[in-house]
Amino acid sequence: MSLYSENIKYLRIKKDVSQQVVADSVGIPRPRYAKYEDGKNFPPPETLMALSRYFAMSIDLLLSVDVRKIPVGDLLKLENNRVLLPITVDSYGNNLIEVVTQKAKAGYLSGYADPEYIESLQQISLPFLGPGKHRGFPVEGDSMPPHEDGSIIVGRYIEKLGDVLDGKTYIVITKDNGIIYKRLNKNGKNSLMLNSDNTFYEPYEVKASDILEIWEYECNIGRTDRKSDFSTDNLTSLMMEMRQELREVKAKINT
Structure with a gap:
């Protein structure tokens, strides 16, 4: 079984619902959902998003993290389960x-x-x-x-x-x-x-x-208390001059 299939099975059991309830909630047949839990098939993007919303768990975590090890109560839930x-x-x-x-x-x-x-x-x-x-x-x-x-x-x-x-x-x-x-x-x-x-x-x-x-x-x-060597006006002027010089060099190269 894949990490994803283990995760959705764990989350379903934690919610204390049947495969049929999950399948109905995301709009797919129960046999199709069962194959996702068994690791025989992987859901298409639209079903992946629907399952993410249903379980209130981001797709990133469903795919890459063993959610059984996560203290879910300590997680901040954001809009659309993006993260x-x-x-x-x-x-x-x-x-x-x-x-x-x-x-x-x-x-x-x-x-x-x-x-x-x-x-x-x-x-x-x-x-x-x-x-x-x-x-x-x-x-x-x-x-x-x-x-x-x-x-x-x-x-x-x-x-x-x-x-x-x-x-x-x-x-x-x-x-x-x-x-x-x-x-x-x-x-x-x-x-x-x-x-x-x-x-x-x-x-x-x-x-x-x-x-x-x-x-x-x-x-x-910060990590420094160094005094600036230039005033803001002088620094801006210096940067503008350097930019102009670079433009002139580029113009010469391109001609």
Whole structure:
């Protein structure tokens, strides 16, 4: 039997319902559903989605995690079962924040929906953040000053693309580019425009279908007290000059 078949069988028994009840609820014949539990067949996408909604369990978890090992009561259920996030608290009842370190960053794309992976991350508590699900992510590069390499951006989980506010900064988890920290603007219903505060970097578009998670900026955990060598005006001017020089070089190359 596959992990998926084991999972749906376990969830059905946990709900204390028959195969017929599940089959009727998702609109398929009972013999067909029985083959899914036996591991003889695998459901098509529309049935997979229907079973995910029925069992209130994300498709990611149904396919990749042994749900018998998950404390279901400690999971946060989100709209349309898109993701289920584990929530843990400290001895004072404060929500613990998982921190995705540089070392753990490489595995986040494959482990973001796996409770066992999330539990393996380092955890901190920041009671002043208030309600919501929070997580910390590392910053790379110089595209979003004053945040530097080694800083951690703590974000609050955003359930829907429509909740994104133009001009605010967010951690965006994408299939192709991984973990990105940018200032966002909605670019129609099915995409976002990602902008860097460092004007040296050009904005670019990300389609909604490429987005796995969005976390709204809440606070920054920095590691440096270095004084900036430039004023904001001087830095912007320098970046503009460098961009112009690069354009001139590209123009010469193309002629």
